[in-house]
Amino acid sequence: MNNNFFNEIERKWQKIWEEKKVFEPSVDESKPKFFLTVPYPYMSGLLHLGNAYTFARGEFIARYKRLKRFNVLWPQGWHITGAPIVSKALRLKEGDEKIIKDLKEDGISEKDWEILKTPEGWAMYFIKLNKEAFKKFGFSIDWRREFYTSYLHPWYNKFIEWQYRKLKEKGLITKGTHPVVWDPKVNSVIGDHDRPDEYAGIEPIEGVIIKFYTKYKEKNIILPCFTLRPETIYGVTNIWVNPNAKYILAKVNNEYWILPNTIVIEELKNQDFNVEIIEEININDLLGKHAKNPLTNEEVPILPAKFVNPEIGTGIVMSVPAHAPYDYIALLDLTKDEKWKDFANKALSSMKSLFKVEGFSEFPAKDIVEKMNIKSQEEIEKLEKATQEIYSKEYYNGILKEIYGKYSGKRIYEIKEDFIKELIEKNIALKYYTLPIRFKSRYGGVCIVKIVKDQWFLRYSDPEWKKLAHECVNQMKFLPEELRQVFHNTIDWYKDWAFTHKKELGTPLPWDPEWTIESLSDSTIYMAFYTISHLITKIPPEKIEDDLFDYVFLGKGDENKLIEKYGEIIKEMRREFEYWYPVDLRTSGKDLIQNHLIFYIFHHVAIFPKEKWPKTIAINGWVLLGGRKMSKSLGNYISMLEASKKHPIDVIRFLLAYAGNTGLDDANIELSLADNIKKELIEWYNFCIENYNKGREEVLLIDKWFENVLNKTIKLAEEKYEKMNFKDVINIVWFDLDREFKWYLRRINNNPNKEVINKYIVYRNTLLYPIIPHITSEILEKIGIDPLSLKWPETEKIDETIISLEDYVKSVRSDIEKILNIIKKKDIKEIKIIVAKREKYEIFKELKDKLKEENLENIVKELINRYKNYSNLIIKVKNNLGLIENLFERDLEIKALEEAKEFLEKEFKAKVIIELEENSFEEKAKNALPGKPAIVLK
Template identity: 25%
Template sequence: MKRYDFSEIETKWQRLWEENKIFQVKADPSKPKYYVLEMFPYPSGRIHMGHVRNYTLGDILARIKRMKGYNVLHPMGWDAFGLPAENAALKHGIHPAKWTYSNIDYMKKQLKKLGFSYDWSREIATCDPEYYKHEQRFFIEMYEKGLAYRKKTLVNWCPTCHTVLANEQVEDGKCWRCGTEVTFKEMDGWFLKITAYAEELLEDLKKLEGHWPEKVIIMQRNWIGKSEGAEIKFYISDIEDNLIVYTTRPDTLYGATFVCISPEHPIARKIAEKKGFLNKLQTFIEKVRKEKREIEAGLAEKEGLFLETYTIHPLTGEKLPLFAANFVLMEYGTGAIMCVPAHDQRDFEFAKKYGLPIKVVIKPKDRDLNPEEMTEAYEDPGIMVNSDIFTGLDSIEGKAKITAYLEEKGLGKKKITYRLRDWGISRQRYWGCPIPMIYCEKCGIVPERIENLPVVLPLDAQIDASGRSPLPNLPEFVNTTCPKCGSPAKRETDTFDTFMESSWYFARFTCPDYTEPFNKEEVEYWLPVDQYIGGIEHAILHLLYARFFTKVLRDLGYFKIDEPFTNLLTQGMVIKETYKCPVHGWVYPEEVSPEGKCLKDGCGEQVIIGKSEKMSKSKCNVVDPDKMIEKYGADTVRLFIAFAAPPERDLEWSDHGIEGAYRFLKRLYNLIIDYSENLKKISYISEDFKNLPNNLLKLRRKLHQTIKKVGEDFEKRLHFNTGIAAIMEFLNLLQDTLKEVSLEKEIVKKVLKECFEKILLILSPVCPHIAEELWKELGHDTFISLEAFPEYDSDLIEEDVFTLVIQVNGKVRDQMEVSVETSKEEIIEIVKERPKIKKYLEGKIIKNVVFVPKKLINFVVA
């Protein structure tokens, strides 16, 4: 008998798929489309098990949709710009471009080894000028529409990476890439006006409900951070100017006892200059900047600097002291707030610290509040008090009433604000897309002409040990002519944030070779992406930016869609237990003896087995996909990945589990090979299966139930694990049945041929190589990958017996197994004679019998 040589089988079918281009796809309006996409990888050098899981899940779905008759787009590419390439260039003395492209070559071979059904003719790399020239065009068009602008601002600065970071790229005060503590730096930079789309980005989350994980929607909603309130004028007589404060609680206006502004507010500087304490203010500003991260996290003590002036309360005329405070952010609202210590805990603590008055203007419905006895602010809604004509109103109603009153008097207006800030896209790094802007002494800032794009990143630039971008020191790159007047001019030397490239790549996959950014017919046919798959870590950064980009490109006339990704699956991590030696720290499993002793350098110390954690080299708990493929084959790896856990849950790696997956495929292979010669020329039609003996009928019924379950689990629910479990269960029944039947009977061969073929068809999305091989062994000369998913017989999947629930006067008294062919009248007579029921019917009159077919019978007696 043939041996299951997975290496030979997988190499063979991967070659045949490629030679026959069976996964290349074109738009076809006559067929329903399905666009499945996994988040494309950064070409870091090698794929890891997290990649394998992500891409396996996507490939199973792509394959089953293809079998279900859809025209499937399933592309792959490379998110190729970014800091790691520069870091590698510094470490290994190799150019980022060479490092990137060599990694792409290696990782592409790894992906092909796994048998993913990608249309490789659509492959893109974002560092290719033919890709990023379109991105430069989008930026210029955004600039012309007022959606891209340059300004001086306080930015997050990573001293290790020598670049600016967006707020979203700062995690717990550290750089998301290298983990260095982030500082603040004032500098010029380019921004995209994502705030112009804040309301639509928020509102359109409703369209994604039920299609995206609720957790992701909540994270985006919180990041956008919409709040409704009022802007109110507080007059400052010392400088004869109005200070505009923003509040979400206009109902507490009468309780304001002081006002705070950001130390960097222009009015703070204006007052300090007039009063002569500018140095004192500047010292306070520097202190606040150093502590900004702690302040934003709510960890810093609240501090203020009295500005030696007062504001005038707009409704009472009271003089309220004005402070510069460390907790007021210039970028939120107006950079100025009214402070109501009785009804805001932060204001309460500040007032207590600086001895400022506390005035109650909202009270609970069941009691009064005494400011002198309060130990904390009362922040809940309630009844308005001490609020002039608004006293007695419910505070919720009072918000609208006071805002309307302020608008009527010209003292304020209703205002909506967002936590979302504009996206800073300037990076002071080399390995990125050049920003296509030019600085001319005569014309100012001028965009490059569209026809001159791309502004190509010079590949002959060398990065020195400091990691600083070489672009500012390359005269051949920097020196140019003004597109407007022709005078000598200078190029922008910043490059784009790499999230720019991943914000629109999904659309370029629809027409990667088109000379213009998009082919209208292609994008209208393929977009939006029907199923997007990737990690939860991209819930804010990438997904929010891609949604924003989609809306901008729509408004620029490129798209008609509002949202890029109809459905989103955030797969769990691949985790594995860790081993830690008290002497050597983290050790690999092979460095631990069966008794749990450390084998490293003959150590012998008892190793501590830790909890399962995300695979990482630093904790020595990685599993190399190449080694697994070499040992077990790609189909086994795919099967284990799909079977070990539901897609959205973390998958715990198990050596025992992957061994079990291998044994299952070997058993399947041996079983079919054992019978294949006898079955090659066997054919069948549905008429052949009438009047089957019970064991074959039971087998066929189980087969068609399995087809139904696998189809629904794989395609609709993405519960690949339960679908695979059903296939395994069926194989057990099949092997048991084979012990009872004789292959000399023609009908047995026909049933067996149907079972083998249909099991291979439904398993092929998970294990395509072995399915192709065994399909051929059964006598077929087609690709199983291009076959239709089998239909199930709806009549056959009905069980021949059902469980009947028996009630008397609505109470369950018994249950029994009943044949589906038993009539209602027969059932009634049988039930009446059952001992458990007979005693409830004796001496009673049966007034009615309620019968629900295949479910229950209820005797109504008196």
């Protein structure tokens, strides 16, 4: 069977689902509802497998919940707000080579380019293609509720206007200043369209300048060290400057600073610093001199490092080699320089460990440099990767050591903002914005960060608003649970947010329409819009006013008057919202924790009553493809549409599930496994069709064992689905269960029980249906089961005795194998398995039963008095209570061995005799114990 087989069943079942409106739920008060949402994707181009991973997680849980008889709603919209779409459309119009190259690589026909030359055309074109991809992937979405953002969808536009008027009424909007990317050459904000494509999306980063003190020409001067990690100030061993850069002495706000003579000066001036250049200096005159750490008062040397970029930050940085790979490797480089080696060795020997991080020693930077075999500052790609890994792990998991005083024992993300605040209050630090890299705009000027005034802000700093957000987090469920504290801490440190931009697609701010509501801020409560999006379009948008949304979402207003104004449909809208809301699950990538998901909570608590607040948030990590970052420039990229042409959809879905579990760890999609999985799925299909309803009627212990395995598998799979640990589901249902089934077949010489084989086929297909629904639906239909009526299997009580009995058979087999290995004989003709005397079982059982209530010593004394011939055995058990852990009735043990006799004979190609100790003439018979028979080989 080739891909055609899969393609046919994909088309068949997707057509059935669509025609029967399987994923278009109605309000049904008799059923529990489950409303899930996945953040709508941005339509700047084709979606790739990394996007598919996050959406597949929503898909898997949606289908699982339907099996559990929930009334499931999964709607989907498209995000087109913001500058990137505008930028790409205009650049295509201008003939930009990079955009043209990207379109060609994505297989976009040149005849379609004309459509893409307007932002509206671009957005609608890629919505169409990405919707096609979602449908090809079999996503169980209610497409009736589809919508897109911005003024291009006037009903959504009205909804966002209502939202922001509500926030303004509540006093949660204010005006203030805001950092923007700026070209001083043309005195203009620089959006994505105004810069080369490779610099799209680069925004100001907020850091801290820490004031180290030194002397220059008898003057007390400041070395302003820019850092993104001010909390590492306790670990500074030296200061870095670039020996090849030009520096100046300047008067900055009445203090003397040393600064690089670069664009940094312009950036400072545009952030309200008063900068007066006094003179050029030779920075080499400061090398080897010392500067004072303003917090610890320690004197640290000023040393040269070529990795310091004089155009970023302040061109001067502090060195923390214990926790920064760049600093550690730069010091190692200096140990090879005769002039600086003593300084470098001293700095390395004085490294301070600041945080305890699981998986690392006292010095994580040293660990990762050695692990990645980094040899010099020239290995920038490796150093960047090492830095990213260390910083991320330390930020979320690093426990602060005693040196931090009141903050010790806490994690960095919990205290960072408070720590910075204290440094600023002590006048040893100040906030500063810069760009992560320098670039020129399309107008030729080098871009900087400027603070602009009269910007509109959401007041996330408001303590009462934060209080409500914390309350929401407290009552929510998080997958994984450890995210709860991350959300609390993020809410705490959030400051006011500039929520309007210019020259972008989006919803104009109702009271100041020259501004547009930016993309993170028009996507906070749109989940509520899903509940009515299929109905509201029946009302002319120009007729809609805030009273409609007040009634539908808040239950306010005179219903009769509103019906007269809008029609009976508003009652249906209110009913839909009341039934479906709140959102039961929001599943997303971890990149949205710091912004969208926090805003999602803030806006819900500001606008909706408590019973409509979000219930659950689930998170997944970033996505790797074949163990590497997904990137077009690296050639490690595949769109959803391209993947759907190369591989069967169920194979891709299988690999998406197998890529990872819920949590912050990154997922890894291994397309190299696709051919193997395809082959295995075909084998599974053939096996099911050929073996359903075939087998013997007689029921053996091993059949009961496998039924228990099935029940355990159902229970385990249910637990994993509920936690959205889909990789675990694959491991349990595909790999582990397959291994157990192969053992079952081996045990019964490929002659399974009919009822057991039927259960196996039906249950396994059902458990896998949420992940691979096309082929499982086809199998179930072929064997006479309607997949549209499928439900999660009911689990029967698990009989641990039956499971333990099979473990017992396995242990007997293992013991025989061990003896054979010891005696090194291959020509065994006979194996005797000798079952212990009944008295031994009585002793073991009495000891086990009485241990629950009585003292061990007393029990032993009593048993020895009654069973004097077994005193040595009783003492042996006393010293090893594990012997009585799995105890069966003697007759059951004998039955298990009798049923396994044929299996053991086949395994060892020898006659097997089951003997009772009291009837045996073998010397070793006396060694037989309950659950541990004596074994004699001849």
